[in-house]
Amino acid sequence: MPDVESQCEGFRHAREARRNVLIEDYVELIDDLLTEGQEARQVDIADRLGVSQPTVAKMLVRLVAEGFVTRKPYRGIFLTDAGLALAETVRARHQLVEEFLLALGVDAVTARLDAEGMEHFVSDATLEAFRTALKTGVLRR
């Protein structure tokens, strides 16, 4: 067992990360919706996330407060520069994790599901290790 301080620090770190999961998911999804050309409406976001529209409305208040999105009334949601930057980081990470799982031989459906959960907890260092493994091709079957 690790010493109390490290373990405690680890758990604190994980709790901290958990608080950002929703924000990351929203920002990534909004960016995807905008990139696909359609507008990002509350109802679209709600459908994609599988939650109700009021739930989305409440989260958007938070996203606006934290400076990631702006809203044009009845015209949908838009990303600020900070939101765009976050979206790009998150999407790149998400894709890399999913690609890595696929390269490992995990089936497509599982890779998608697992990546959705894991992505938020993969550090830059680990991401770099994934990237290296992919590049050197050691995982190919």
Add this chain to the structure above:
Amino acid sequence: MPDVESQCEGFRHAREARRNVLIEDYVELIDDLLTEGQEARQVDIADRLGVSQPTVAKMLVRLVAEGFVTRKPYRGIFLTDAGLALAETVRARHQLVEEFLLALGVDAVTARLDAEGMEHFVSDATLEAFRTALKTGVLRR
């Protein structure tokens, strides 16, 4: 972008998994404390998790209700058979994820931190892929 149904299902799946994270962490930690010979007291658990004792007390109510632990007053916490089974599953998964990251070349500290976050979202299928990769040694550097 995935179709609405799959994406929605993915997010639902992740939300579901998030609800079990704390239970898994508690059960794994309690098992570790008991295995180390010491008793698993509320204060010990609180120290390890980096939360307050009342927070632990509240969570223990839930763990008892869900049938994972029992309590001997002023003698600490104990695992039921279900709790023990869960603990073993969780610990095996946790260790495998951490070992895998180490084998990939991730440094020890990062591997510990990332594994703590990722472990709860790694499916059996992905776990099996990790195991295979470790066994075939393709990751050794």
Add this chain to the structure above:
DNA sequence: TTTACCTTATAGCCTATTGCATATTATTTC
């Protein structure tokens, strides 16, 4: 055995995340 300490319980408060039901406000269409 009585006090001091350790352990647990309880009360009250807070934030976050979800839901449902129901307004309200734009936009469109006829």
Add this chain to the structure above:
DNA sequence: GAAATAATATGCAATAGGCTATAAGGTAAA
């Protein structure tokens, strides 16, 4: 331009997870 429709807003409730402060119950040592 008025009615239908789409988009948002809001009120109320529930669950989860966290905190501080304080009380109370056992254990053990002087």
